[in-house]
Amino acid sequence: MASSLDLGTAKNKIKLSPKYEYVITTTRAAEIAPILNEYKTLAIDTETTGLDPFLSEIILLQIGTVDGKAYVFDARTVDISVLRASLENPDIIKLLANAKFDYQMLRIAKNGAGIELNNIYDAMLAEEVLTAGLEYSASLASMCAKYVGVPLDKTIRNEFEDFTRNDTATFKAPFTSEQLEYAAVDVYIMHTIFESQLRALEKENLLDTAKLEFDVCIPIAEMELHGVYIDPNKWVSILEEVEIERKAKEKVLHSLAEPYSEQQGLFGASSTNFSSPAQMVKLFKRMGVDVRGEEVFDTNSSTLETINHPFARELLEYRGYDKVIKAFGQKLLQRINPKTKRLHPSFRQIIRTGRMSCSGPNLQQIPAKGSGPGTKIRECFVAPAGYKLLVADYSQCELRILAELSQDPVMMNAYIKGIDLHTDTASRIWGIPFDKVPKAQRSIAKTINFLLVYGGGPSTLAARAAISEDEAEALINVYFSIYKGVKAYLANSGKAALLNRYSKTILGRKRFFSIPTQDNPEFKRIRSSVEREGKNQPIQGTNADITKRAMYYIHRDIKRNNLKSHILFPVHDEILIESPEAEVEQVALIQKNCMEAAFADFVKSIPNKVDVMVCDYWKKD
DNA sequence: GGGCCGAGCCAC
DNA sequence: AAACGTGGCTCGGCCC
Numbered sequence: 001m002a003s004s005l006d007l008g009t010a011k012n013k014i015k016l017s018p019k020y021e022y023v024i025t026t027t028r029a030a031e032i033a034p035i036l037n038e039y040k041t042l043a044i045d046t047e048t049t050g051l052d053p054f055l056s057e058i059i060l061l062q063i064g065t066v067d068g069k070a071y072v073f074d075a076r077t078v079d080i081s082v083l084r085a086s087l088e089n090p091d092i093i094k095l096l097a098n099a100k101f102d103y104q105m106l107r108i109a110k111n112g113a114g115i116e117l118n119n120i121y122d123a124m125l126a127e128e129v130l131t132a133g134l135e136y137s138a139s140l141a142s143m144c145a146k147y148v149g150v151p152l153d154k155t156i157r158n159e160f161e162d163f164t165r166n167d168t169a170t171f172k173a174p175f176t177s178e179q180l181e182y183a184a185v186d187v188y189i190m191h192t193i194f195e196s197q198l199r200a201l202e203k204e205n206l207l208d209t210a211k212l213e214f215d216v217c218i219p220i221a222e223m224e225l226h227g228v229y230i231d232p233n234k235w236v237s238i239l240e241e242v243e244i245e246r247k248a249k250e251k252v253l254h255s256l257a258e259p260y261s262e263q264q265g266l267f268g269a270s271s272t273n274f275s276s277p278a279q280m281v282k283l284f285k286r287m288g289v290d291v292r293g294e295e296v297f298d299t300n301s302s303t304l305e306t307i308n309h310p311f312a313r314e315l316l317e318y319r320g321y322d323k324v325i326k327a328f329g330q331k332l333l334q335r336i337n338p339k340t341k342r343l344h345p346s347f348r349q350i351i352r353t354g355r356m357s358c359s360g361p362n363l364q365q366i367p368a369k370g371s372g373p374g375t376k377i378r379e380c381f382v383a384p385a386g387y388k389l390l391v392a393d394y395s396q397c398e399l400r401i402l403a404e405l406s407q408d409p410v411m412m413n414a415y416i417k418g419i420d421l422h423t424d425t426a427s428r429i430w431g432i433p434f435d436k437v438p439k440a441q442r443s444i445a446k447t448i449n450f451l452l453v454y455g456g457g458p459s460t461l462a463a464r465a466a467i468s469e470d471e472a473e474a475l476i477n478v479y480f481s482i483y484k485g486v487k488a489y490l491a492n493s494g495k496a497a498l499l500n501r502y503s504k505t506i507l508g509r510k511r512f513f514s515i516p517t518q519d520n521p522e523f524k525r526i527r528s529s530v531e532r533e534g535k536n537q538p539i540q541g542t543n544a545d546i547t548k549r550a551m552y553y554i555h556r557d558i559k560r561n562n563l564k565s566h567i568l569f570p571v572h573d574e575i576l577i578e579s580p581e582a583e584v585e586q587v588a589l590i591q592k593n594c595m596e597a598a599f600a601d602f603v604k605s606i607p608n609k610v611d612v613m614v615c616d617y618w619k620k621d
Numbered sequence: 622g623g624g625c626c627g628a629g630c631c632a633c
Numbered sequence: 634a635a636a637c638g639t640g641g642c643t644c645g646g647c648c649c
Contacts, residue, residue, distance in 0.1 A: 276645055277628060300629060323630065327642060353639060355633090362641045365632040374631075398633085454637040464637095528636065536638040543633090544639095572633045572639090 016150055020070035020184035022175075026079045032071055036086040039065055043095040043190030044087070044117070046075075046102050047160045047183055053104040053225065054339050058111050059160060060175075064095075064187030072183050076172065080106075081113035090119050095190040097140045098124045099214075100349070103221040118218070123190065125213040126197045128350040129206050133502070133511040133537075140186065147196040148189050156182040209509040209545075213349060216548040219555035219567060220347055220356075226566045227342030228363065228381065229578070232333055235380040239329055242373045246321035250274065253318055256311045260286040274318055275326075287311065302463065320372045328361070328377055335361055345569070354509045354541035355572065356548075364571050368620055381576075381618035388584045390565075390591055391619055392612040393574035394546070394599065396421065398453050401542045404603045405493075405506070408485025415606045422446040428482045429475065448479050452490060453539050455532030490535050497534020498527065505541035506602045543573055546598050550575060553594035563587060576618065588612040 023029050036042060043064035050056035058075040061083070073080055086092060087106070096102050099122040106115040127138035136142075141152040156179055175183075201207045253274050260283060273279050277299045284296035289309050296307070301319070304312045335343050348357045358364045366381075367374025383389045394400075399421060403411040410428070414421045419434070426437045426445035447464045461472040480487040497503045502510045513530045516523055547570050554575065558565050565579040565587040575595065579587045595610040613619055 273645080275629095275643090278645070298628080319630080323643090326644075327631070331642085348640090351640065355639060357640050359641060362632080365630090365641065367631060368633090393633095451637075454639090456637045459635075460637055525636085529638095532636085533638065540633090540639060574633085 016148075016185045016188060017181070018064075018070045018184045018188035019068065020072050020180065020188075022180050023071055023073045024077050026077075026082055029073055029078045029080070030082040033082050033086060036063060036065070036071075036083065037089060037092070039086075039092060041066055041093045041095055041121075041191065041194070042086065043187035043194075044102060045096065045183070045186040045190075046105050048105055048109070049160070051101075053101075053108050054337060054344075056105065056109060058105055058109050060183050061106075062183050062187040064184075064190055066191050068188065070184040070188050072180050074175075075111050079113070080111065081115070084113065084115050087115050087117055092119065094118075094120045095194050096120055096122055097143070097186075097190070097193075098122065099217050100221040100224070103218055104225055107221070108225055116218075120214055120217060121194060122214055122217055123193050123197060125217060125349060126201060126210050129210050129213060129509070130197065130200055130204065131512065132350060132354065132509070133352045134514060140189075143193050144189050147193045150189075152185065152189075153182070204510065205508050206510060208507055209354075212507065212509075212545060212548055212552070215552040216555075217349065219551050220349060222555065223551075223567045223569060224344055224346055226568070226578075227337065227340050227344040228568050229342050229384050230332065230336070230380045231382045232336065234382070235332060235377075238376045238380065239325065242321050242324050242376075245373065246318065246325060249314060249318040249321060252314050253311065256314065257283060274315065275322060280315065284311075320374065324367070324372075324374045324377065328366075328374075332361055332377075332380075347569075352511055353537045354505060354511070354544040356544065356570065358569065363569050366618075378618040378620065383578060383616050386581055388579050388581055389568070389615050389618060390577040390579050390584070390588050390612050391574070391615055391621075392591055392595060392610050393571075393621070394543075394595065394608055394610065397543050397546065397573040397599075397608070398539050399449055400603060400606050400608055401506075401539050402453060402486065402489075404606050405538055405542075406483075406485045406489030407605070408483050408489070410483055411486060412606060422449060425449060425479070425482075429478050444475070448475065452486065453536060455490070455494070455535040493538060494531035494535050497530050497537075503534040503537040503541075505538050505545050507542070507545045509541050509545060511537040511541065542602055546602055547573060547575065549601055550595045550598035553598055554591055557590045557594060558587065561586070561590075563590075584614055588614060 023032065045062045046058050047060040048056045048058050058080070061073040061075050061080050062070060063073070064070045073083070087094070094117055099117065099120045103117045106112040106117060108114070123143055124138045127136065127143055131138070144150055144152045159179060201210050254272070257272055272283070280299040281296055284299070287309070289296060289307060289312070291303060291306055296303070299315070301316060304316050332343070337344050343361065345358050345360050345363050348359070351357050366377050368378065369375070400415055403415055411421065414424045422442050422445045423434060423437045425448065426432065426441040427434045429445060430441055432441065444465045448461060451461055451464070458469050458472040458476060461467070461476065462469045465472065493503060497513060498515065501515060502512045504510045511533070513533070515530060516526060551567060551570060554567060554577070563583050563586065565577055565583060568576040568578050575591065577587060577591055591612050592610050596608065599608045613621060
């Protein structure tokens with residue numbers, strides 16, 4: 001393997017000692033700039049005073065070249081905008097680890113000069129693509145150990161956080177040679193990691209997946225910076241209403257529980273914590289309440305629903321209010337960034353199946369269904385004055401993907417003809433004419449259809465549809481006699497996951513499985529979960545691929561047309577955009593076209609029309 | 622008093 | 634014996 005790295009000679013003293021130039025003047029940086037602009041690849045890294053791009057500053061910018069040179073620019077004294085031509089040169093591939101972070105820093109940190117990195121290769125994302133589903137670490141240190149064979153000392157990196165702006169003297173303190181060398185190493189190793197990963201990606205047929213991730217990385221970085229506006233006044237008033245309801249429910253619970261209270265008289269029933277499952281189980285026992293003749297062992301909602309006692313019903317309602325207040329209440333308001341007045345949740349770009357996850361707050365779990373108190377939360381996600389929200393989701397995305405993957409003629413027929421799948425399913429199962437299918441039958445058919453996406457079995461169906469397991473099994477047998485292609489596909493993909501130790505999406509994105517040997521006591525359990533996960537990942541992961549591709553297209557088209565709209569966030573099969581009123585029509589069309597095009601990129605035999613809702617707040621269709 | 626984990630519940 | 638995929642968040646309860 002061709003490597004520009006000096007791995008040292010002594011066995012136990014392997015140390016990377018890159019040649020680097022420490023640049024402290026803008027004049028010198030301007031001399032280096034045209035040299036850098038001649039390269040096809042550049043390794044890029046930054047050291048900053050912190051992790052929050054809104055609060056932190058860049059203190060070092062490191063650039064490494066393929067021939068083993070490293071430049072360490074002191075961003076405290078160098079105006080790094082003189083390097084813009086290279087960093088924004090679309091013909092140069094920028095090699096980074098966790099590109100989102102450096103992109104955001106260069107983009108909005110005070111001394112980042114508003115630089116917009118492009119054409120990135122992110123070694124962290126590549127590593128996540130290469131190891132999806134497995135226990136892994138995509139940290140630079142792990143990758144350095146794996147691909148370069150040398151450990152990285154991370155303790156030095158933490159020292160950079162001491163360079164805070166609050167203390168001018170500290171901020172301006174000179175760097176030690178160890179610190180500068182550490183900074184240089186970060187970019188020095190990148191080309192080696194890049195070359196090794198490229199070979200691995202090629203070998204695993206994961207280049208297309210990696211490319212998709214790199215494409216969507218910057219749209220995600222921009223999205224996080226732009227943030228999400230919520231109406232704080234609206235939120236406070238909703239919260240007050242919910243709190244009144246919650247207190248009322250609490251009173252009712254107290255009065256029902258009082259006769260059975262453990263500490264009658266002393267502290268009274270007020271010491272009872274209705275949010276504690278353990279206490280509730282005890283309370284039910286004292287009450288002598290049972291579930292179908294059995295003692296109460298848990299208090300989750302499905303159990304409570306089967307308990308025929310007023311306390312159980314009241315507890316269920318109490319939880320609805322309690323959840324809204326505890327999970328979203330003040331937390332949502334506290335998350336509003338004082339600078340931008342918006343929420344800035346962060347997205348993990350790749351989880352096991354290829355989906356994204358969201359945290360701080362998790363906008364992918366804002367209550368949506370039912371008529372409970374939680375559903376009002378979405379109304380607080382409003383368009384600011386002069387703007388509209390564009391909301392669009394894919395209709396039955398995962399089932400359409402299942403139809404595509406299985407090529408089941410009956411399922412495909414429903415989608416191609418544009419008739420309601422669940423009604424069609426019910427009509428075929430029970431031999432009822434399509435337009436005579438009762439709601440209850442359609443509902444069971446819908447449950448079965450969704451069950452398959454998750455690899456569920458008779459017991460799940462029995463619980464969901466409130467029927468016996470025998471009935472559930474019989475139903476599934478009838479279902480599979482109609483959807484033979486689906487049956488064969490699911491069986492095959494479960495087996496393939498076990499055989500190959502991975503499953504894959506239409507794009508080729510893989511989820512890897514580690515399967516223990518048969519003597520492992522967990523073997524049976526793990527084997528069946530691998531089968532279920534192997535059935536699900538191609539579906540769930542393809543959905544993720546589609547949504548990511550759509551985000552990339554939308555971001556590209558908004559930029560290309562110099563529009564001022566922004567992607568707010570995705571929710572798996574839904575994308576929200578914030579758009580100035582003047583360009584709503586144009587952007588709604590972009591959103592529709594991009595989402596449909598992304599779907600058609602992967603799902604060839606089934607259409608999916610996307611309807612964009614133009615709204616003043618986050619609506620659910 | 623902080624760390625960890627399971628239970629429970631929110632989303633798709 | 635059970636057997637529904639992917640997550641994040643909060644709490645209670647336990648540990649040190």
